[in-house]
Structures are given as C-alpha cells and as structure tokens.
Amino acid sequence: MDPVVGPQADPSLDIPLAFSDPTYLAAVVDLLGAIAYGEMSAFERLAEDAKMAPALEDKVELAAMASREFGHFGALRDRIAELGADPFEAMQPFQKPIDDFHVHTAPRDWLEGLVKAYVGDGLAADFYREVAAFVDAGTRDLIIDSLEDSGQAEFVVDRVRKAIDADHRVGGRLALWGRRLMGEALSQAQRVAAERDALSALLSGGVDRPGMDLAAIGRMFTRLTENHNKRMDTLGLAP
Amino acid sequence: MDPVVGPQADPSLDIPLAFSDPTYLAAVVDLLGAIAYGEMSAFERLAEDAKMAPALEDKVELAAMASREFGHFGALRDRIAELGADPFEAMQPFQKPIDDFHVHTAPRDWLEGLVKAYVGDGLAADFYREVAAFVDAGTRDLIIDSLEDSGQAEFVVDRVRKAIDADHRVGGRLALWGRRLMGEALSQAQRVAAERDALSALLSGGVDRPGMDLAAIGRMFTRLTENHNKRMDTLGLAP
Numbered sequence: 001m002d003p004v005v006g007p008q009a010d011p012s013l014d015i016p017l018a019f020s021d022p023t024y025l026a027a028v029v030d031l032l033g034a035i036a037y038g039e040m041s042a043f044e045r046l047a048e049d050a051k052m053a054p055a056l057e058d059k060v061e062l063a064a065m066a067s068r069e070f071g072h073f074g075a076l077r078d079r080i081a082e083l084g085a086d087p088f089e090a091m092q093p094f095q096k097p098i099d100d101f102h103v104h105t106a107p108r109d110w111l112e113g114l115v116k117a118y119v120g121d122g123l124a125a126d127f128y129r130e131v132a133a134f135v136d137a138g139t140r141d142l143i144i145d146s147l148e149d150s151g152q153a154e155f156v157v158d159r160v161r162k163a164i165d166a167d168h169r170v171g172g173r174l175a176l177w178g179r180r181l182m183g184e185a186l187s188q189a190q191r192v193a194a195e196r197d198a199l200s201a202l203l204s205g206g207v208d209r210p211g212m213d214l215a216a217i218g219r220m221f222t223r224l225t226e227n228h229n230k231r232m233d234t235l236g237l238a239p
Numbered sequence: 240m241d242p243v244v245g246p247q248a249d250p251s252l253d254i255p256l257a258f259s260d261p262t263y264l265a266a267v268v269d270l271l272g273a274i275a276y277g278e279m280s281a282f283e284r285l286a287e288d289a290k291m292a293p294a295l296e297d298k299v300e301l302a303a304m305a306s307r308e309f310g311h312f313g314a315l316r317d318r319i320a321e322l323g324a325d326p327f328e329a330m331q332p333f334q335k336p337i338d339d340f341h342v343h344t345a346p347r348d349w350l351e352g353l354v355k356a357y358v359g360d361g362l363a364a365d366f367y368r369e370v371a372a373f374v375d376a377g378t379r380d381l382i383i384d385s386l387e388d389s390g391q392a393e394f395v396v397d398r399v400r401k402a403i404d405a406d407h408r409v410g411g412r413l414a415l416w417g418r419r420l421m422g423e424a425l426s427q428a429q430r431v432a433a434e435r436d437a438l439s440a441l442l443s444g445g446v447d448r449p450g451m452d453l454a455a456i457g458r459m460f461t462r463l464t465e466n467h468n469k470r471m472d473t474l475g476l477a478p
Contacts, residue, residue, distance in 0.1 A: 040295075043302055047286030056279075056327055056334070060316075063282055063309050070306040073299075088295055095295070 018136050019083065027202035028139055029083055033090030034098075034192065034199070035128055035146060036076035040091070041098050042069040042121065049113035058110070058159070065117060065152045072146035079142050093196060097188040104184050111163050115174050115235065118156040119181050122231045123224065127189070130220050134202050134211065161236045175237040182228050257375050258322065266441035267378055268322055272329030273337075273431065273438070274367055274385060275315035279330070280337050281308040281360065288352035297349070297398070304356060304391045311385035318381050332435060336427040343423050350402050354413050354474065357395040358420050361470045362463065366428070369459050373441050373450065400475045414476040421467050 019025045046066035053059035077087040105120070107113035125147040132143040164171040193200050205211015212220065229239035258264045285305035292298035319326040344359075346352035364386040371382040403410040432439050444450015451459065468478035 040299065040302065043306075044286070044289070044298075047283070047305065050283070056330065059283075060279065060312075063279065064313070066286065067282075067306040067309040070302050074303075077299075091295065 023198060023201060025083065026198040028135055029080055029085040029090045030093070030196055030199040031128075031131060031135065031143075031202065032076050032080050032083075032139070033085075033087070033092075034094040035143060036073055036080065036087060037091035037094040037098055038124055039069045039073040039076065039146065041102060042066070042124075043073065045102055046117060049107055049110070049117070052107070052110040052113055054110060061152060061155045062113075062117070068152075075142060076146060079139070094192065097192050101184055101188045105181055111160060111170065111174060112177050114156045114160055115177055115237075116181055118153055118160075118235065119178050119228065119231055120185065122153075123182065123185050123228055126224050126227050130223070131203065134205070157234055164236045171237060174235070175232065175239075178228075178232050178235070178237055178239070182225075262437060262440060264322065266437040267374055268319055268324040268329045269332070269435055269438040270367075270370060270374065270382075270441065271315050271319050271322075271378070272324075272326070272331075273333040274382060275312055275319065275326060276330035276333040276337055277363055278308045278312040278315065278385065280341060281305070281363075282312065284341055285356060288346055288349070288356070291346070291349040291352055293349060300391060300394045301352075301356070307391075314381060315385060318378070333431065336431050340423055340427045344420055350399060350409065350413060351416050353395045353398055354416055354476075355420055357392060357399075357474065358417050358467065358470055359424065361392075362421065362424050362467055365463050365466050369462070370442065373444075396473055403475050410476060413474070414471065414478075417467075417471050417474070417476055417478070421464075 019028070043066045046062050046069065050059045050062035050066065053062060080087040080090045105116060107116050128143055128147060132140045135143070160174065164174070193203075201211075203212050203217065232239040258267070282305045285301050285308065289298045289301035289305065292301060316326040319329045344355060346355050367382055367386060371379045374382070399413065403413070432442075440450075442451050442456065471478040
C-alpha cells in the first residue's frame, strides 16, 4: 500500500496541506484509529450477540450489521495507511478502552444486545460526526460514510417495541440498560480524552485552527445526551 | 422481493425452462439452501474462531473471511427468493447436519481454527462445484461465484507452515485434525444425501437429465479426497 496517494488517484483520498502539521496528522490518525477499532470490535460484538438470536432470520440481521461494520473498518484501515501510519499501531491505544466498554456492557440476552447495537452505535456515530467537523473534507467524508446505516436500525426498533408490548416489565429493564450503556460510554470517552493529547487538541483547536472551548464541549455533550434520549424514546424506553 | 425476475432485469438471474419441473426446482432450492446455510454458519464459526487470534492483524484476516462468507450468503438467499421459495425454509433441513459438523469439529486453538477454515471451505467448495455441473447456468454461476476465494487461503498456509516450522509436533497434531475434519464432513454429507431425496435425485439424474451412476459417484469421492490431500500437503501436513 502506498503511504501517500495523490489527488489524481481518487479526489476523496487527497492529502490536504493540513497534514503537513504533524500534530494535526497525529490527531487524525488517532481519530481514524479509534473509529477503526470501534468498527472492528462492533463486528466482533455483533457476531457474538447474533448467537443469542431467537430465529435464523434475526441472526442474519445481526450478521448483516456485523459485516457492514467490517466493511467500514477496511476503508478506515486503508485511509490510515494512506496517511503513512500503521493502522494497527493507530488502533492500539483504543483497544483497551473499547474492549473495556464491551466487557462492562456484555448483554445478558438478545434484547439487551439489540438495544446495545442501536444505542451504542448511535452514540458512537453522533460523537464521530461531532469530531468530523474539525477535520479535512476527505477524512470527514470517510467518517460520515462509515457511519451510514442501511435500515438495520428499523429492525431493532421493531423487535424491541414488540418485546415491550408483549411484556411491559421488559421496558423497565431495558431502560435501565440504556442508561448504563450511556454511562459506560461517557466514562470510557473521558478516559480516552485524558490520555490522547493529540485527539483532545483536535477538539480544543489551535492558534491557526478553530476548536471548542469548555462551553462548546458542554453543548456537545448536551446534544449527545439529547440524541441518546431520542433513540431511547424511539425504542419505547424511558430515557 | 419478486418471486420471479425476468431475464431483462439481469441475464444471470433468468429462470430457465428446467425450473418448470418441480423436482428439479426442489433440488436446486435444496442445493442453494444447503450452501446458504453453510455460508451463514461459516460466518459464525469464523467470527467465533477470530477470538482466538494471537494478534489483531490475524483477527482481521478471519473477520474478512467471515464477512465475505456473509456476502455470499446474501446472494444465495436472494436467488432462493427469486425462485419463489422461502430462503429460511430452504435452509432449515441443513441446519442440523451443518451445526453438528461444527459442534463435532470445534477447534481447540487458533491453528486448528485456521486448518478448519482452509480444509473445510476447500472441501465444501469442491463438493458444490461438482454438484454445480448438474444445474442450469444461472444457478451454476452463482454457486461458483459464492466459492470464490480472495487470497485468504495464502494467509492460512503461511501461518500454519510457520507454526510447524517452529514446532514439528504441531504438524502431527494438525494432520490428525485434518483427517478428522474430512471424516466428519463425509459423515454429515452422507446423512444429508440419505435424507434429501430431491438433492440426491439431482446427482443421480433423471430420464431427461444426465446424472451420476454409482461408479461416477465413487469417482467424485476419489476427486474430493485427492483435492483434500493436496490441501493438506500445501499446509505442510501429512494427508
């Protein structure tokens, strides 16, 4: 794989001037590494949770989600390599926090797995979209593409709402579960922000780059929470 | 999904005259159901075995194989639906024998998983290619496409040979394992042949359709065994 691909190869893959700033380059590689490992571990988790499917049809839906995550992973890995970095080194710092998130939120049954797929992926997608606002257009497009959802979410909403209709106690249990997912995600995100200086610097900006001040970061968390609550509501769960 | 797609939609998806014979149609649906469930369960097994990967790079290779199997599954499922059958009903008769195969051949470590991926998929591919000779061109092309391998096999060969180089006892253990895989596969295939009349009839032919006599079936098994032995040899294992 070439470390750098010129604009003539594919206009979406050009390496803009911003990458001549090593701090910026490190931050983008960090960001892509985090998302790539997130997709890879989403693949693993969905494939694992698919085992709990009550019917082959349901298993196929989760396997389809898993395969799509893996497809996104491939695109992110290639982009990291194009930027001249080692994709596996770039992912390494995020393995522990993301693995820990999954260990702490291992679903006990099929419905918890569905809620996690929906709420967890939604939250991750929102966060990455927020961060994507601070990177170059090529990287941003790749990130946005990798967050695309092809309608599996509807399948989750349908199954969860039907389960709540059938037994209202399920709704209370899954609502608690959704809150726990949000709490664990925030706690791991905080850990990453504290440890990854380049990534944090990307969000807080620099002398020559706009960024977020503390108030803006607060507003971002408000938006993330609001969207999470909307998703819970869509599932028929109290936020 | 339309039960029947006309030739104008996609020339490879036309429904030839042969399908007006309900026995033939049932046999092809059976065959596609068997391969589809085989791919789906290969996805599951590879995703499961990926957990044993010694490094993230290895895990990614197995996840890539799993995702590709799932892609093939999708194409087979769609073809079954186009033939007017329910893909999940078509897969159902093969769930138990294929699941049993996997239960009886659960790898105990990463290397056994690699050998199983290589030897098992190779054997399945050989068998399906043999059977594909007896079906219409559209179905045959789909089957052949779904067997395409995109170089992951090289990765397996590399890892297994390196492991044997590092410790020769590994070779003896994996050679035994390869023989067990072949034995289990034959025993499950025999079970399927005994239970699925339409599928067996496809192989043995009809008044208006060429088929295999007992001698030809014997020769087919000889070919399957020879190819299996070649694969074992490629891996550096005594057949």
